[in-house]
Amino acid sequence: MKYKSKKKSKNKGRQMLDENGNWVDIPVEGSLGLLASGYKGLMAWREKKKQFIESQILNETKGGGQKKK
Amino acid sequence: MGDKKRNKKKVLLIGWDAADWKMINPMLDRGEMPTLNRMIENGVMGNLLTLDPPFSPTLWTSISTGKRPYKHGIYGFTEPDPSGASIRPVHITSRKCRAIWNILSNKGYKTSQVGWWPSHPAEPINGVSVSNFYQRANKKIFQEWEMMQGTVHPEEKSDIFKALRVHPQELTGAHLNPFLRNHHKINQRDNGDQRRLTAISKIIADCSTIQAAATYILDNEEWDFAAIYFDAIDHMCHGFMKFHPPRRPFIPEDLYDKYHYCVTAIYKYHDMMLEAMLDMVPKDTTVILVSDHGFHSDHLRPSNVPKEPAGLAWEHSPYGIFVATGPGIKKDEIIHGASLLDVTPTILNIYGLPVGKDMDGKVLNHIFEKPRQVKAIPSWEDVEGNFFMHTSDYEEDEESARESLQQLIDLGYIAPLSTDNKENVERVINDNKFFKARTFIDAGKYSEAIEILEELYENAPGKKHIILRLAHCYLVTKRTAKARNMVQAFRQLHTEINNTLLVLQSRVVAQEGDLEKSKQFIEEAIERKSDHPGIHFHHGDVLLKLEKYNEAIQAFEKAIEHDPENQNAHHSIGKAYYLIKQYEKAVENHLTAIGLHFFAPQVHYDLGQALEKLELYSDAANAYNNCRHMMPKHVKAKKRLFYLFDEVLNRPKLAAEVQATLPDYHLPEVVIVSGLPRSGTSMMMQMLEAGGMRTFSDGIRIADENNKKGYYEHEAVKHIARDHSFLDKVGDSAVKIVAPLLFHLPKNYRYKIIFMERELGEVLLSQHKMLKRNKRRGQKETFSFKLWKDYENTLNKIKKTYKSQKNASLLFVDYREVIESPGLVIPEIVQFLENKELDTTKMLQVVDKSLYRERENVATE
Numbered sequence: 047m048k049y050k051s052k053k054k055s056k057n058k059g060r061q062m063l064d065e066n067g068n069w070v071d072i073p074v075e076g077s078l079g080l081l082a083s084g085y086k087g088l089m090a091w092r093e094k095k096k097q098f099i100e101s102q103i104l105n106e107t108k109g110g111g112q113k114k115k
Numbered sequence: 116m117g118d119k120k121r122n123k124k125k126v127l128l129i130g131w132d133a134a135d136w137k138m139i140n141p142m143l144d145r146g147e148m149p150t151l152n153r154m155i156e157n158g159v160m161g162n163l164l165t166l167d168p169p170f171s172p173t174l175w176t177s178i179s180t181g182k183r184p185y186k187h188g189i190y191g192f193t194e195p196d197p198s199g200a201s202i203r204p205v206h207i208t209s210r211k212c213r214a215i216w217n218i219l220s221n222k223g224y225k226t227s228q229v230g231w232w233p234s235h236p237a238e239p240i241n242g243v244s245v246s247n248f249y250q251r252a253n254k255k256i257f258q259e260w261e262m263m264q265g266t267v268h269p270e271e272k273s274d275i276f277k278a279l280r281v282h283p284q285e286l287t288g289a290h291l292n293p294f295l296r297n298h299h300k301i302n303q304r305d306n307g308d309q310r311r312l313t314a315i316s317k318i319i320a321d322c323s324t325i326q327a328a329a330t331y332i333l334d335n336e337e338w339d340f341a342a343i344y345f346d347a348i349d350h351m352c353h354g355f356m357k358f359h360p361p362r363r364p365f366i367p368e369d370l371y372d373k374y375h376y377c378v379t380a381i382y383k384y385h386d387m388m389l390e391a392m393l394d395m396v397p398k399d400t401t402v403i404l405v406s407d408h409g410f411h412s413d414h415l416r417p418s419n420v421p422k423e424p425a426g427l428a429w430e431h432s433p434y435g436i437f438v439a440t441g442p443g444i445k446k447d448e449i450i451h452g453a454s455l456l457d458v459t460p461t462i463l464n465i466y467g468l469p470v471g472k473d474m475d476g477k478v479l480n481h482i483f484e485k486p487r488q489v490k491a492i493p494s495w496e497d498v499e500g501n502f503f504m505h506t507s508d509y510e511e512d513e514e515s516a517r518e519s520l521q522q523l524i525d526l527g528y529i530a531p532l533s534t535d536n537k538e539n540v541e542r543v544i545n546d547n548k549f550f551k552a553r554t555f556i557d558a559g560k561y562s563e564a565i566e567i568l569e570e571l572y573e574n575a576p577g578k579k580h581i582i583l584r585l586a587h588c589y590l591v592t593k594r595t596a597k598a599r600n601m602v603q604a605f606r607q608l609h610t611e612i613n614n615t616l617l618v619l620q621s622r623v624v625a626q627e628g629d630l631e632k633s634k635q636f637i638e639e640a641i642e643r644k645s646d647h648p649g650i651h652f653h654h655g656d657v658l659l660k661l662e663k664y665n666e667a668i669q670a671f672e673k674a675i676e677h678d679p680e681n682q683n684a685h686h687s688i689g690k691a692y693y694l695i696k697q698y699e700k701a702v703e704n705h706l707t708a709i710g711l712h713f714f715a716p717q718v719h720y721d722l723g724q725a726l727e728k729l730e731l732y733s734d735a736a737n738a739y740n741n742c743r744h745m746m747p748k749h750v751k752a753k754k755r756l757f758y759l760f761d762e763v764l765n766r767p768k769l770a771a772e773v774q775a776t777l778p779d780y781h782l783p784e785v786v787i788v789s790g791l792p793r794s795g796t797s798m799m800m801q802m803l804e805a806g807g808m809r810t811f812s813d814g815i816r817i818a819d820e821n822n823k824k825g826y827y828e829h830e831a832v833k834h835i836a837r838d839h840s841f842l843d844k845v846g847d848s849a850v851k852i853v854a855p856l857l858f859h860l861p862k863n864y865r866y867k868i869i870f871m872e873r874e875l876g877e878v879l880l881s882q883h884k885m886l887k888r889n890k891r892r893g894q895k896e897t898f899s900f901k902l903w904k905d906y907e908n909t910l911n912k913i914k915k916t917y918k919s920q921k922n923a924s925l926l927f928v929d930y931r932e933v934i935e936s937p938g939l940v941i942p943e944i945v946q947f948l949e950n951k952e953l954d955t956t957k958m959l960q961v962v963d964k965s966l967y968r969e970r971e972n973v974a975t976e
Contacts, residue, residue: 078319078387084334086334
């Protein structure tokens with residue numbers, strides 16, 4: 047698998063295209079393919095992790111608030 | 116330099132430490148390295164011969180400079196820090212010459228490098244430099260991971276690269292599982308499994324860091340030349356090659372099950388990284404992929420490594436990989452004869468720049484579709500201007516590198532440190548001296564190696580690795596008596612007989628002339644353990660000397676069966692076939708040997724001889740030509756070449772050119788016996804006289820108690836500085852001229868100098884006693900240290916002066932060896948003088964052991 051870069055957009059964060067121009071679904075746990083693709087893959091993965099953690103925190107916050115309610 | 120020129124030529128040099136075709140080829144066949152496969156189809160591939168010792172910092176510096184280690188000054192993994200109080204990993208500031216990125220920077224090219232070993236502190240090149248300390252994580256992931264001072268040039272880009280580092284603890288199962296088989300069986304509570312997983316994580320993280328930095332530079336920085344170095348294959352192999360298939364009986368099955376895929380996986384990962392890099396660079400970029408050495412992956416994997424400095428390098432194999440693609444480079448071809456020393460000259464040539472004549476490598480002209488013009492200058496070191504290097508007043512951060520030492524210890528490249536810093540520093544200094552001696556041996560500079568090894572041996576006589584190298588050097592330089600002493604030294608360390616001892620004894624007795632005994636020793640070794648290629652090679656060598664050619668060929672073939680890349684064995688088979696007049700087979704084997712290792716002047720010479728027998732005169736001339744270029748002092752090759760050009764090929768211009776490099780045969784020849792006073796010069800004169808040669812002596816100084824058989828001197832010789840006319844009268848006699856007077860020899864003669872060598876202590880003691888007997892000195896019992904140094908300097912100066920003189924050839928004869936083994940020395944003298952009429956029996960009878968009076972005295976005083 048090889049990746050091509052897509053510049054960071056406001057809505058989607060850093061994303062990647064594969065060689066056929068399709069959006070790559072970046073796994074939260076990362077992959078060797080992402081690391082092998084170099085700095086872009088690394089940054090995209092870190093971005094994904096960050097988004098995931100933020101969403102987890104958000105969910106927890108929301109869920110916690112409901113419980114209290 | 117404008118962008119227009121910058122866009123014209125781009126070269127990307129990628130280093131994969133320890134990559135080996137023996138691992139890669141089956142993977143290519145299985146389609147597991149598709150990117151490399153494409154690169155090979157579009158370019159050339161071949162072996163890349165390494166150097167000895169095969170240590171990465173040393174070799175990668177030779178790759179980036181085109182020079183052997185004794186020229187670039189990087190000998191090992193560690194060095195004393197600038198204060199001399201402690202040790203540190205080797206720094207780039209110890210490199211004594213300019214690297215390819217310095218030269219290209221000087222020429223205005225935008226030049227970057229990442230991770231080269233060594234490259235810390237990052238040099239201020241005309242681009243980006245990221246040092247080899249960049250990727251190492253030395254803190255837990257939740258701790259602040261600082262970057263050492265000097266890691267990135269230019270410093271203002273440090274933050275960008277700091278953010279691109281991958282921490283081993285950042286990795287997940289998704290990264291690690293592709294390296295493991297049966298990963299569900301891994302028990303993270305088990306110390307061994309935990310340690311191995313940590314090692315794999317570090318390796319993946321480190322090379323992913325390099326990949327991130329490299330791709331960032333290729334994508335975002337201006338560059339004409341970039342050099343990117345990955346150490347991951349080497350590190351994975353050192354840790355996990357033992358688990359690679361096929362499983363050997365001593366490898367536990369459970370560990371094999373879990374870790375046997377690690378090495379294959381790291382190669383696959385490199386192929387993926389290569390793909391990403393190739394996608395980033397313009398299509399007309401020249402891409403060169405090299406490794407510094409290979410790594411045994413088959414039956415040649417050692418089951419243990421010797422206890423010697425950096426002994427782990429015994430796992431390395433002598434051939435790395437070379438792949439190149441790009442404009443003007445041949446497609447889908449295999450090339451032969453490349454050495455890692457050739458990489459820098461070839462890159463310089465791609466940019467149209469001259470090669471330094473002081474570089475040891477050559478331009479790999481045969482990789483190009485059309486032969487390229489090779490320009491040369493004496494040395495890049497003499498070129499004025501900014502070469503973008505550290506200035507001499509650069510202040511190094513002594514503390515910075517301490518933690519990186521641990522990495523080298525973990526890998527097994529250096530032994531764990533003592534708590535005593537002084538002891539560590541001394542060990543490193545001695546280890547580096549040992550490595551330096553090995554670099555001299557590798558280059559065939561045995562005298563230089565012996566000088567270092569003798570010093571090390573004197574300081575630490577119980578080191579097996581020093582004894583064995585010293586014995587080898589003595590044998591190669593025909594100092595048999597000294598080699599015999601090394602056998603004794605070895606036996607003192609190992610009372611039990613082993614194969615190393617048997618091989619050594621076999622070589623020594625062979626040189627002493629007892630070939631049957633030599634054969635017995637080696638056959639005993641074969642009976643004890645027959646699967647060592649060295650043993651079969653030596654067996655073949657002895658059989659060759661015994662003129663048992665067919666048996667010799669069989670022995671060499673066994674050595675090749677064990678290791679098909681054994682160049683010496685192929686060469687020796689060629690020699691054997693030549694001797695039994697099967698010239699085609701001789702040529703075939705010499706060509707195989709040359710294909711494995713091109714820089715082998717004697718093989719080219721032997722090939723030339725076999726080709727001549729087949730009447731392929733042009734090819735023979737090419738072979739002799741290669742030989743003389745590699746070894747300008749190979750007179751026999753030049754003589755044959757002159758003969759072919761002059762009398763067979765009708766090439767008068769070329770014949771004249773070769774003739775100009777030959778000794779001036781029209782000049783009268785003088786045979787000289789020389790040496791320091793009391794080094795055995797009179798004895799040698801007496802031997803020559805007994806053999807039937809006339810001696811040039813006036814008989815004024817008659818025999819006395821000091822020289823009971825006479826001095827063989829001539830008064831005229833003493834005045835040579837102001838009058839050398841007596842040389843006309845010498846004719847075909849031998850004349851004795853003491854060493855300090857040799858510098859006054861005029862250039863209008865040819866000289867054959869038999870130079871007597873004797874331990875300086877013995878010489879001085881003998882002189883002292885002689886003077887005492889002559890009552891020219893008081894009762895002082897000690898001799899002058901200054902005189903010792905003066906003599907030492909004189910000897911060094913003579914060696915240096917006459918090494919390069921076209922009209923003089925020297926034969927060094929060891930005094931003790933004449934006394935102890937005259938039967939071995941005399942044939943050498945006869946051969947040197949090219950005087951077969953000398954009566955060797957009478958020469959032998961003259962040697963009087965009772966004259967050797969100083970030996971025991973010296974030993975006891």
